Amino acid sequence: MLETISNNVRKLGETLGQTIANDKGETWVDNIESVRHLSKQAVNGDLDAIKALQTLFQSLDQDDLLVHARAFSQFLNLANIAEQQYTASSAGLNELDLPHPLDALSEKVQGKSPANIEKALQQLEIELVLTAHPTEVNRRTFIHKYHEIALELEQAGENLSSRVEELIEQAWHTQEIRNKRPSPLDESRWGLNTISDSLWHAVPHFVRELDQFSQQNTGKPLPENCVPLTMASWMAGDRDGNPFVTAKISQQAMINARLMAAELYLTDFQSLYLELSMNKATPALKAEDTNDIGPYRQCLKPIIAKLKQTIEQLSNGKTKHTIKCSDELYQPLKQCRDSLLAVGLTRIANSKIIDLMRKVQCFGISLVKLDVRQHSERHDSAIAEIVAALGLGDYLTWTEQEKIHFLETEINNTRPLIPNLTWSDDTQEVLDTFSFIAQQPQEALGIYIISMASKVSDVLAVNLLMKTAGISWPMPIAPLFETLDDLNNATEVMGNLLSLPTYKQRCQNKHYVMIGYSDSAKDAGVLAAAWGQYHAQEALVNEFAKHGVTLKLFHGRGGTIGRGGGPAHEAIASQPPGTLDGGLRVTEQGETIRYKFGLPSLAVRSLHLYASAILDSLITPPVKPKQSWRDTMDKMAAFSCDIYRGYVQKEPRFVQYFRQATPEQELASLPLGSRPSKRKVDGGIESLRAIPWIFAWSQNRLVLPSWLGLGQSLEHHKESDGHIIKEMLSEWPYFRARLSLIEMVYLKSEPMISSLYDKALVQDDLVNIGETLRAQLAQDKESVLSLLPHDEIMANDPWNLHSFNLRQPYLVPLHLMQLEVLKRLRENPEDQFSEQVLMVTMAGIATGLRNTG
Numbered sequence: 001m002l003e004t005i006s007n008n009v010r011k012l013g014e015t016l017g018q019t020i021a022n023d024k025g026e027t028w029v030d031n032i033e034s035v036r037h038l039s040k041q042a043v044n045g046d047l048d049a050i051k052a053l054q055t056l057f058q059s060l061d062q063d064d065l066l067v068h069a070r071a072f073s074q075f076l077n078l079a080n081i082a083e084q085q086y087t088a089s090s091a092g093l094n095e096l097d098l099p100h101p102l103d104a105l106s107e108k109v110q111g112k113s114p115a116n117i118e119k120a121l122q123q124l125e126i127e128l129v130l131t132a133h134p135t136e137v138n139r140r141t142f143i144h145k146y147h148e149i150a151l152e153l154e155q156a157g158e159n160l161s162s163r164v165e166e167l168i169e170q171a172w173h174t175q176e177i178r179n180k181r182p183s184p185l186d187e188s189r190w191g192l193n194t195i196s197d198s199l200w201h202a203v204p205h206f207v208r209e210l211d212q213f214s215q216q217n218t219g220k221p222l223p224e225n226c227v228p229l230t231m232a233s234w235m236a237g238d239r240d241g242n243p244f245v246t247a248k249i250s251q252q253a254m255i256n257a258r259l260m261a262a263e264l265y266l267t268d269f270q271s272l273y274l275e276l277s278m279n280k281a282t283p284a285l286k287a288e289d290t291n292d293i294g295p296y297r298q299c300l301k302p303i304i305a306k307l308k309q310t311i312e313q314l315s316n317g318k319t320k321h322t323i324k325c326s327d328e329l330y331q332p333l334k335q336c337r338d339s340l341l342a343v344g345l346t347r348i349a350n351s352k353i354i355d356l357m358r359k360v361q362c363f364g365i366s367l368v369k370l371d372v373r374q375h376s377e378r379h380d381s382a383i384a385e386i387v388a389a390l391g392l393g394d395y396l397t398w399t400e401q402e403k404i405h406f407l408e409t410e411i412n413n414t415r416p417l418i419p420n421l422t423w424s425d426d427t428q429e430v431l432d433t434f435s436f437i438a439q440q441p442q443e444a445l446g447i448y449i450i451s452m453a454s455k456v457s458d459v460l461a462v463n464l465l466m467k468t469a470g471i472s473w474p475m476p477i478a479p480l481f482e483t484l485d486d487l488n489n490a491t492e493v494m495g496n497l498l499s500l501p502t503y504k505q506r507c508q509n510k511h512y513v514m515i516g517y518s519d520s521a522k523d524a525g526v527l528a529a530a531w532g533q534y535h536a537q538e539a540l541v542n543e544f545a546k547h548g549v550t551l552k553l554f555h556g557r558g559g560t561i562g563r564g565g566g567p568a569h570e571a572i573a574s575q576p577p578g579t580l581d582g583g584l585r586v587t588e589q590g591e592t593i594r595y596k597f598g599l600p601s602l603a604v605r606s607l608h609l610y611a612s613a614i615l616d617s618l619i620t621p622p623v624k625p626k627q628s629w630r631d632t633m634d635k636m637a638a639f640s641c642d643i644y645r646g647y648v649q650k651e652p653r654f655v656q657y658f659r660q661a662t663p664e665q666e667l668a669s670l671p672l673g674s675r676p677s678k679r680k681v682d683g684g685i686e687s688l689r690a691i692p693w694i695f696a697w698s699q700n701r702l703v704l705p706s707w708l709g710l711g712q713s714l715e716h717h718k719e720s721d722g723h724i725i726k727e728m729l730s731e732w733p734y735f736r737a738r739l740s741l742i743e744m745v746y747l748k749s750e751p752m753i754s755s756l757y758d759k760a761l762v763q764d765d766l767v768n769i770g771e772t773l774r775a776q777l778a779q780d781k782e783s784v785l786s787l788l789p790h791d792e793i794m795a796n797d798p799w800n801l802h803s804f805n806l807r808q809p810y811l812v813p814l815h816l817m818q819l820e821v822l823k824r825l826r827e828n829p830e831d832q833f834s835e836q837v838l839m840v841t842m843a844g845i846a847t848g849l850r851n852t853g
Contacts, residue, residue, distance in 0.1 A: 005086050008153065008808065012078040015165050019172045020071060031623060032071050039809040050756070053813060057820045062833040069817050069837050070416050072810045073844030074171060077146060079810075080595075080847060083803060085150040088601035101569075101605070101612035104215040109619050120618035121214055124228040125583025126610050128193070129371060129446070129554075130593055131234040132187035141755075143190075143594060145171050147197060148495045150599050177839045184245045188236040188253040192260050194593055195231065195367050200264055202603035203229060203362050208602075210611060224337070224354065227361040229607065232446040233257075233368040234587070237435065240451040242377045247432035250370065254444060257366040258322070259314040264367075265329060268356050275352060282339045294333060296336050303332045325439045329360045352596075352679055369446035372437065374430070379461040382430040383407075389421055400455055404500075407460035410467075410553040417468045434469035442473045447512055447554075453479030454486045456497045457624035463506065474508055478554050482516030484524040484641070487532045491539040498547040507549070512585070513540055514554040522693050525644030525709040530738060531637040534576055536547040541578040552582040570741070572613035574734035577621045580614055590677050595850060622733055629728050630736070632721045639716055640709030647708060647773075657769045660762045661754075662696035663822055666838060699818065700757040701750035710742055711780020714787070727789060739784060746793045747780050747804055748849055753815050760819045761826070814844040 035056070041049035057065065087098070109117060129216045145167050152164045206229070211222045236253030239245035277297035279286075285295040293301070310322040323329065333353055340349035384395035387406075395403065410417055423431065437445060448466075450458050462477050481490040495512060498504050507594075515537060520529035536552060544551035572584065588596065597603040625633075647654055659665050697704045718725065728735040751774040758770040781793065794801040818841035821834040828834075 005083060006806070008082040008086065008337060009079045011160050012082055012149075012164075012168070013075055015160060015168050016071070016075055016078060016172070016238060019165075019169045020067075022169075023172065024067060028067065032068065035068060035072075035813050036809055039812040042812050043808045045752070050752075050816070053816050054820075057813075057817050062837060065606050065817055065821065066833075066840065069814060069840040069844065070158075070172075070176070072813050073176070073840050073847065074168075076807060076810050076844055076847040077142075077171075078149070078168070079806060080850070081146050081150050082153065084595065084599060084602055088599060088605050100209075101608040102209060104614055105612040106213060106216055108616065109217060112217075112619055116619055117615075118214070118218045120221065120615050121210075121218070121222065121226070121228075121496045123581060123583070123618055124611060124614055126229045126607070126614065127232055127585040128229070129232040129234060129587045130191040130368065131238070131583065131587045131589045132184070132191075141174060142171060142176055143193075143598070144197075145174075145600060150211040154601075177836060177843065182243070184236040184249050185253055187257070188256065190234065190235050191593070192367055194259055195363070196260060196264060196595060198597050198600050198603045199231070200359065200363070201600040202597070202607065203391070204358055204837060205225075205600070205604045205612075206607040207358050208355075209608065221379065224334075224357065227358045228611065229362050231363060231368045232371050232585075234371050234373060237370045237372040237446075238449075240373050246429060250433070251370070251436055251439075254323075254366065254370055254440060255314050255317060255319070256574065257368060257370070258319075259311060261363060261365055261367045262307050262310045262314065262323065266304065266311065268352075268359070269300060269304050269307060272352055272356060273297055273304060276300065276336060276348075276350070277603065278345065280343050280345060280349045282342050285335065285339045286375070295339070295555060299332050299336050323365055325443055326360050326364045329365070330357060333357045334362065338393040352818060364443050365441065366444040367757060369444060370440075371446040371449060372433065373449040373451060374433065376450050376454070376458040378426065378430055379450070379458070379465065382427040382465065383461050385423060385427045386418055388415075389419060400457055403455075403457040404460060406459060407464050408500065408502065411460065411464050417464070419802050424845065430465065431469070434465050434471065438465070438469045438471045442475075445474040445475060447478050449480050449514055449554075450480045451480050452482055452486070454481070454489065454493065456493055459497055460503070463503070474506060476507075476510075476512050476552075477823075478512035478514040480514040480556065481517050481536065482519035482523075482556075484520050484528060484532045487515070487520055487529075487536040490536045491543045495543045495547070498544070498549055504547065504549065509548065510550040510552060510582070511544070512552045512554050514556055516556045518556065518691070518694075523540075524641045525648075526640075526706055526742075527710040527713060527738070528637040528641035528644065530634050534734065537579045540580075542577065545578075549577075550582050553579055554585040569609050569613040570737040571731075572610070572617060573622065574737040575617060576734075577624055580617050584610070584614055613775065623731065625728075625732060625734070628724050629732060632717065632724045632728065633735075635721070636713040636717050640713035642709075643712050644709035650806070651769070652770065653766055657766045658696070660766060661702070661757050661770060662700050663818070663838065663842070664692060664696035666822065666825060666835075667696055667842075669693050695846075698748070698849055699842060701748070701753040701815070702770070702773060702777070703745055703749045707742060707749070707777065707780060708773075710738075711783045712776065715779070715783040718783070718786075725787065739787065742784055743788075743793050743797075744800075746777075751777060753769040753812070756815070757819060760823055811845060811848045814841045814848070817841050 001155070017029045017032070020032065035053065038049045038053050042053065057068075060068070060225075069677055149164055149167050152161050152167070155161070200657060205433060207222070207227060210228070213224050214220060236245060236249050239250075277294055279294060281295040289295040289298040291298060306328065313319065314324045333356055337349050337353050337357065340346070340353070368808060382395060387395040392406075395406075396407070448462055450462060453459065459477055459479050479490075479493070481487050481493075490513065494511070498507075498511070501720060515533050517533065520532060523529070524532065540551055540553070572580070595602075596606040694703075694705055697706075706739070714725065729739060730736075754770060754774060758767050762770065785791065785793065788796075790796050794804075818838060821837045821841070824834045825831055825838065
């Protein structure tokens, strides 16, 4: 098993080495190989090897450092490609003994009622929300080259094709780092390209295999209109703290998305037109064939013409004479399929035509539904300015009840609220955003998310702004509860909101609530945040049931453990009972989009993993925790929160240590994403976004936010609650998933690397903070291992352990080069060449760790 993938990685590495030799000369390959050998010794704890590497990198000029950094970074990318392709291939799945997720589920649900399985299939709703991510630093051109290499590997035998060699050569001679920040439109195009390259082709395969599962376990095929997957995006829609996302930008992103969708549909409709040449059809369809081109072709011809017109219009920035809803695409297809079925052409009816029908239902007219997100403070400020202009007082000083009364009164008032005045730039942009929403086709938009929501008035303010903009349809609103306090108060806020009769009527008895993973973990630590999220979801399910309203939970999960990320199947299996009844809506961030969905084969498998986990939870609901488990979790979460905040919020020198020991300060100035690293330019660590907070700690391999407090709390409670903790680990998937995830964190942490960062970058009187944290990390590892049935971290997962160990010798040089250029940059902040090397090392480390922000 491991030999196959190691051989592929080795062959790709040799090809990269030959490419470098052709460019720089054979001595360069010897130099890089020498660094790799020293690095392997360093991984094994050889301090002399580390010193030799440091001395070497100190002696190199910027040009030579950049060559080394690019070599190791590109190797890690090639290793990832080889692994992704292998694990998604049939040979890889067999060798790794990984069953098809739906086959494994079929075996598990044997003996279950077909009616219950059918009901679960009807409830299955997966909505993936693509989000931009500043740690996805690879340029689009590199992602394309890596995609092509993976496709070539699928066809390769023992030897790499000349095409792979060509692509590696292309990559080596291309600058991998952007010279300037991507714009929100760049990020949006990146997301759209991921869909067109991969998901567009993967979705029909996914649904076909789900259909087979249905027939095997219920005796019935999936209904024609059953597509359990839809796509949404925050790219060019998320304006929270991002001044570059404006109404104009969102408008252009929408046009771009609709244009790409129309182009993809035109290709598929034209292909289908060529296939449907038959004359055997129902009399009604035949009667439409006035041009004698064939009944099916006659049915498709008008929509092909409309697609061409739509492409022409959108290419010129116009939207008037364009396709406005997916029904315009769906109905001709249904008409043709109904006829095919009626005259017995079943094979044709169940082939390309139903695949295209399902694409229409999944992707709509814009590939993704654009979500809009804004901070609650921006809405409050806009309302306050309007209220002041009307001479009604100071809105921001009103009590919550006064705000609710005013907002509800104005929402139900038929007269216009906003006078024709000149507003501040911030207020005008808020108003422009709602005007933009009002002008879009309803199905091209997703939901409206309110960041840092904490009160009923936060939701009603958006309601009022929607009403004043003339939005004629009930766009769903999702308050985002982010901090631990907000999560704890979420149930009361939503209960009070749903108790307003007119509001309940407006939301049409279904409502989204977004659970924030990133900021709650940054606020309270990983264990307290995870338990707070569990509590909040459980309580929300009960509260919504009281009001007879369907709860649709939206999970703002990141790629790392510190941001709520981790393997999708484990995460879903550990959800509280009842939380999946309204479907699963979850964010997929930039770098994990590529790892999960970058290839059609990967995307199909990822979708099956999601679907099987959700169906499993619906058919066999997860265990409800015992009261003794809850009590223990309450105590452990509170203790871990105190530990975490004791460092992050109460240690007066902690922020200073963080900023010296990690590349956080430099990260803010690098062109890694369209959004600033802080919500407020002059804010401190409290305003730092969760992504750069996690990302910075991953770069020095202390990965502190993903473990601090958890192990210490386990150790503290082992004596009094040890038997309960073991029972939880044995019987409760939620708790088992937490410890499984923390093992992954411990694997990716590297105290030796962290200590080198401290020694090189941190002033003497702060070094003790790092020493204390690393000692705690070592103790925490032992505490967690003492609970597990194996003696080494990840020993029960040899594939992932081997995968990470394969990367270690290539990560160490990148860390040491990053240290060298950080020292140079801190001595000379204007050193742009060092910035370039820094970005390459950041990208390489992110690639090697695979989920870093």
